[in-house]
Amino acid sequence: METFELPHQRRLEVCISPALFPVYYQSKDCVVVVIDIFRATSAICTAFEHGVRSVIPVASLEEAHEYKQKGYIVAAERNGEIVEGFDLGNSPFSYMNPQLKGKDVVLTTTNGTKAIERAKTADKIIIGSFLNISAVVDFLNRENKNVILLCAGWKDRFNMEDTLFAGAVVSKLKENPIFTGLADSSLAALDLYESAKSDMNAYLSGSSHRRRLQKLDLEKDIDYCLQMDISDKVPTFKGNALSL
Amino acid sequence: METFELPHQRRLEVCISPALFPVYYQSKDCVVVVIDIFRATSAICTAFEHGVRSVIPVASLEEAHEYKQKGYIVAAERNGEIVEGFDLGNSPFSYMNPQLKGKDVVLTTTNGTKAIERAKTADKIIIGSFLNISAVVDFLNRENKNVILLCAGWKDRFNMEDTLFAGAVVSKLKENPIFTGLADSSLAALDLYESAKSDMNAYLSGSSHRRRLQKLDLEKDIDYCLQMDISDKVPTFKGNALSL
Numbered sequence: 263m264e265t266f267e268l269p270h271q272r273r274l275e276v277c278i279s280p281a282l283f284p285v286y287y288q289s290k291d292c293v294v295v296v297i298d299i300f301r302a303t304s305a306i307c308t309a310f311e312h313g314v315r316s317v318i319p320v321a322s323l324e325e326a327h328e329y330k331q332k333g334y335i336v337a338a339e340r341n342g343e344i345v346e347g348f349d350l351g352n353s354p355f356s357y358m359n360p361q362l363k364g365k366d367v368v369l370t371t372t373n374g375t376k377a378i379e380r381a382k383t384a385d386k387i388i389i390g391s392f393l394n395i396s397a398v399v400d401f402l403n404r405e406n407k408n409v410i411l412l413c414a415g416w417k418d419r420f421n422m423e424d425t426l427f428a429g430a431v432v433s434k435l436k437e438n439p440i441f442t443g444l445a446d447s448s449l450a451a452l453d454l455y456e457s458a459k460s461d462m463n464a465y466l467s468g469s470s471h472r473r474r475l476q477k478l479d480l481e482k483d484i485d486y487c488l489q490m491d492i493s494d495k496v497p498t499f500k501g502n503a504l505s506l
Numbered sequence: 507m508e509t510f511e512l513p514h515q516r517r518l519e520v521c522i523s524p525a526l527f528p529v530y531y532q533s534k535d536c537v538v539v540v541i542d543i544f545r546a547t548s549a550i551c552t553a554f555e556h557g558v559r560s561v562i563p564v565a566s567l568e569e570a571h572e573y574k575q576k577g578y579i580v581a582a583e584r585n586g587e588i589v590e591g592f593d594l595g596n597s598p599f600s601y602m603n604p605q606l607k608g609k610d611v612v613l614t615t616t617n618g619t620k621a622i623e624r625a626k627t628a629d630k631i632i633i634g635s636f637l638n639i640s641a642v643v644d645f646l647n648r649e650n651k652n653v654i655l656l657c658a659g660w661k662d663r664f665n666m667e668d669t670l671f672a673g674a675v676v677s678k679l680k681e682n683p684i685f686t687g688l689a690d691s692s693l694a695a696l697d698l699y700e701s702a703k704s705d706m707n708a709y710l711s712g713s714s715h716r717r718r719l720q721k722l723d724l725e726k727d728i729d730y731c732l733q734m735d736i737s738d739k740v741p742t743f744k745g746n747a748l749s750l
Contacts, residue, residue, distance in 0.1 A: 278522060278664065285525055285662040418529040420522065420691040446714050447664040453701055454694055470690050 272440045273408040276428040276447035280377045281418040286410050287384065293407050294381040295390040295398060295431065298414035299423040300475055301352045302339075302374025304391040304487040306504060308354040311393070311493040313363035316503040319375040320368060329368040336368040342478050353483050354393075366503070373414035378499065381412055387499035392427060394493040399434040401496045406440060411451070422454075422469040423487075426462060429455025462488050516684045517652040520672040520691035524621045525662040530654050531628065537651050538625040539634040539642060539675070542658035543667040544719055545596045546583075546618025548635040548731040550748060552598040555637070555737040557607035560747040563619040564612060573612040580612040586722050597727050598637075610747070617658035622743065625656055631743035636671060638737040643678040645740050650684060655695070666698075666713040667731075670706060673699025706732050 277286040287294075297303055306317050320326055323338060323345060330336040330348070337350035344351035352371050369375055381387050386405070390398045402409055411431055413424035429451035435441050436452070444452070458465035463484065475484055497504040521530040531538075541547055550561050564570050567582060567589060574580040574592070581594035588595035596615050613619055625631050630649070634642045646653055655675055657668035673695035679685050680696070688696070702709035707728065719728055741748040 276664070279526055279529070281526055281529055282523055282662070285523070416690075418526070419689070420520070420694065422690040422694060425694065444712065445663070446660075446666040449712060450664065450666060450669065450694070450698055453698055457697055457701065468688065468693060 270440060271443060272406065273445065274411075274432065274435060274441040274448050275409070275445040276411045276413065276425065276432070276451045278413050278420045278425060278447065279415045279418045280373070280380045280412065283380045283410075283412060287381075289408075290383060290385045291407060292384055292410055293386040293388060293402060293405050294384045294410045294412050295388055295402070296374065296377045296381060296412050296414065297390050297424045297427050298371065298374030298377060299391060299427050299487055301354060301483055301487055302369070302371040302414065303389045304393055305352045305354045305357055306369070306389050306497055307391045307393040307493050307495065309357035309362065309367060310495045310497050310506055312358050312360075314357065314367055315364050316366045316505045317497065318366060318368045318503045319378045320370045321376050321379040323370060326368060326370040334368045335362065335365055337370070339371045341372060342474055342480070353480070354486055355483070373416060377412055377414040382499075384410075389497040389504060390427065390431065392430070392488055392490050394491070394495060395427070395430060395434070396491050397494045397496050399431060402431070402435060403438055409435075409441075416470065423466055425451050426455050426458050426465075429453070430459070514684060515687060516650065517689065518655075518676065518679060518685040518692050519653070519689045520655045520657065520669065520676070520695045522657050522664045522669060522691065523659045523662045524617070524624045524656065527624045527654075527656060531625075533652075534627060534629045535651060536628055536654055537630045537632060537646060537649050538628045538654045538656050539632055539646070540618065540621045540625060540656050540658065541634050541668045541671050542615065542618030542621060543635060543671050543731055545598060545727055545731055546613070546615040546658065547633045548637055549596045549598045549601055550613070550633045550741050551635045551637040551737050551739065553601035553606065553611060554739045554741050554750055556602050556604075558601065558611055559608050560610045560749045561741065562610060562612045562747045563622045564614045565620050565623040567614060570612060570614040578612045579606065579609055581614070583615045585616060586718055586724070597724070598730055599727070617660060621656055621658040626743075628654075633741040633748060634671065634675065636674070636732055636734050638735070638739060639671070639674060639678070640735050641738045641740050643675060646675070646679060647682055653679075660714065667710055669695050670699050670702050670710075673697070674703070
């Protein structure tokens with residue numbers, strides 16, 4: 263990519279693991295889209311769609327405990343399950359509760375909130391999921407900046423669903439001439455999405471996290487998280503919290 | 507993958523960047539296949555096919571200089587070109603020279619030798635390229651160990667050709683029941699390879715390193731490196747050098 267970039271071009275790259283973020287992050291002047299389809303970023307989009315005021319992402323359970331002691335509503339998930347002693351996990355359905363309307367929610371998850379933590383020095387961090395994909399794409403087209411699609415993955419490993427979402431974003435942005443000369447990571451994510459798009463649920467049937475969630479009986483979360491465009495909101499990281 | 511592994515199963519994972527190696531490397535007891543299709547591992551396979559006795563990979567130009575002062579034949583490539591003052595780069599064609607027969611060659615390249623450096627603590631490191639793919643697959647089937655297909659990538663970024671090779675290896679190993687329950691990284695590489703295999707050269711036409719090599723007029727190297735099974739040798743890292 264480097265050698266072929268024209269002055270008006272922007273980089274559009276897929277970073278498949280938070281552990282690789284330092285490799286892709288070349289300057290603060292970029293938009294980082296944090297992606298954790300199953301389920302943190304899908305849950306965050308759902309929370310804002312249902313009127314939550316802010317989501318404060320924290321990376322560790324220790325920080326989550328501290329917020330809880332201060333009286334916050336705190337959501338904590340590890341390995342797909344709600345951590346004992348906390349109010350919520352990361353099932354999107356928990357965030358449809360009208361009692362959360364106007365509230366601030368603290369959130370820590372296995373992968374998603376760690377990805378946000380890694381990206382914190384970037385100028386702009388937004389939250390992407392299939393639920394708000396068109397709103398994310400519109401945002402990126404308007405911003406006219408370099409873009410890093412940051413997949414939360416699974417404990418720093420590659421995962422399929424986050425990469426498919428990245429590919430879906432690439433498929434919508436690639437017509438924008440500022441993003442021509444796609445990086446290999448973007449070409450690969452795009453190709454995977456093209457293979458999967460006619461039936462993502464079926465395509466993901468052999469994937470590791472899908473099997474993990476199936477085991478936990480979370481089929482309806484999977485179906486929900488693969489829906490497109492049920493929210494037009496783009497949660498954005500400002501200060502120490504996500505808000506609209 | 508973790509949760510679903512049966513006792514007799516082996517992990518078969520694709521690590522798309524040397525920077526992610528610590529994430530995938532869980533114990534010494536595994537085989538790491540180092541992959542740098544354009545062109546380090548293709549050049550190494552070619553060197554052994556043409557009778558080179560050993561290849562000593564070094565990560566830095568400083569080490570390469572030290573070996574040169576000691577009288578070794580030293581190959582050094584950075585950004586696709588031979589580094590000034592060295593005998594060879596990493597074009598496979600340079601290693602067909604009969605004068606190299608029986609000789610030890612020191613090699614440093616932009617990505618490939620760094621990947622070897624990263625993997626050095628593993629019990630077994632072997633060199634993979636399309637040129638020796640069936641020999642590599644036979645080796646892995648015989649070893650019956652966890653496998654990490656380590657893509658050298660481009661300066662720690664994802665690249666397409668190394669991932670395609672990893673996918674080709676997965677396509678040949680997936681029938682072996684010890685490797686069932688593929689990791690997401692293996693499923694993705696496999697799917698990309700399935701898309702590409704009917705005409706890899708065409709599939710790679712938009713990839714970044716392909717464009718980089720095209721610019722350097724290295725089309726014939728590309729064609730050469732995409733050939734399958736012109737060597738049945740598996741270069742293996744022992745001590746500080748690769749040998750047969």
